Amino acid sequence: AQSVSQHNHHVILSEAASLELGCNYSYGGTVNLFWYVQYPGQHLQLLLKYFSGDPLVKGIKGFEAEFIKSKFSFNLRKPSVQWSDTAEYFCAVNTGGYQKVTFGTGTKLQVIP
Amino acid sequence: GAVVSQHPSRVICKSGTSVKIECRSLDFQATTMFWYRQFPKQSLMLMATSNEGSKATYEQGVEKDKFLINHASLTLSTLTVTSAHPEDSSFYICSAAPGGGNQPQHFGDGTRLSIL
Numbered sequence: 001a002q003s004v005s006q007h008n009h010h011v012i013l014s015e016a017a018s019l020e021l022g023c024n025y026s027y028g029g030t031v032n033l034f035w036y037v038q039y040p041g042q043h044l045q046l047l048l049k050y051f052s053g054d055p056l057v058k059g060i061k062g063f064e065a066e067f068i069k070s071k072f073s074f075n076l077r078k079p080s081v082q083w084s085d086t087a088e089y090f091c092a093v094n095t096g097g098y099q100k101v102t103f104g105t106g107t108k109l110q111v112i113p
Numbered sequence: 114g115a116v117v118s119q120h121p122s123r124v125i126c127k128s129g130t131s132v133k134i135e136c137r138s139l140d141f142q143a144t145t146m147f148w149y150r151q152f153p154k155q156s157l158m159l160m161a162t163s164n165e166g167s168k169a170t171y172e173q174g175v176e177k178d179k180f181l182i183n184h185a186s187l188t189l190s191t192l193t194v195t196s197a198h199p200e201d202s203s204f205y206i207c208s209a210a211p212g213g214g215n216q217p218q219h220f221g222d223g224t225r226l227s228i229l
Contacts, residue, residue, distance in 0.1 A: 034217055044157075044206070044220040090156065099145055099210055101218055105156040
């Protein structure tokens with residue numbers, strides 16, 4: 001069965017700082033990878049996804065993620081964070097042909113103005 | 114975009130009560146929906162896969178008699194927490210994907226269940 005690890009549980013950054021959130025998964029086969037965001041009081045929203053092709057994926061709000069197959073990683077990045085990026089970020093994976101998604105434990109990002 | 118609606122958003126009830134939570138796909142049909150549970154400071158844990166017209170598939174450790182799932186139509190799945198107890202207090206979230214396959218899930222707003 002697949003599993004997802006997010007190593008940073010709580011990250012605090014100042015506005016304009018660069019962000020990188022780690023995500024590693026364990027599964028030897030074909031995977032689809034996702035980053036979801038949950039803003040305070042709101043539902044989960046998709047930030048970006050990787051199915052195939054260019055391993056550098058660009059999502060909404062200036063976020064991007066890079067799939068490195070050899071490292072089983074899908075780290076989320078943003079060059080310059082804003083206060084409005086304060087939220088909880090979840091990495092998720094599903095494996096080919098199945099909708100069932102496994103989530104990481106989430107990373108709470110707090111951006112200080 | 115695809116919208117998933119979940120109702121109610123918050124329930125507070127006495128121990129022993131059964132609680133029904135609805136999950137609707139508003140602008141697409143979903144043969145499969147998913148029910149998750151989220152404990153404080155933890156990730157979403159998949160409870161079960163709801164299949165339209167057939168029995169739900171439960172994850173290991175989830176009591177099927179405790180968490181009844183009915184997926185009677187292509188736009189509605191319900192989760193009933195039977196004889197709820199304080200330890201069932203949690204945040205329950207449903208999701209569905211238009212078109213099935215590997216498409217990203219769209220999530221409802223969640224239901225905060227508090228059992229007194």
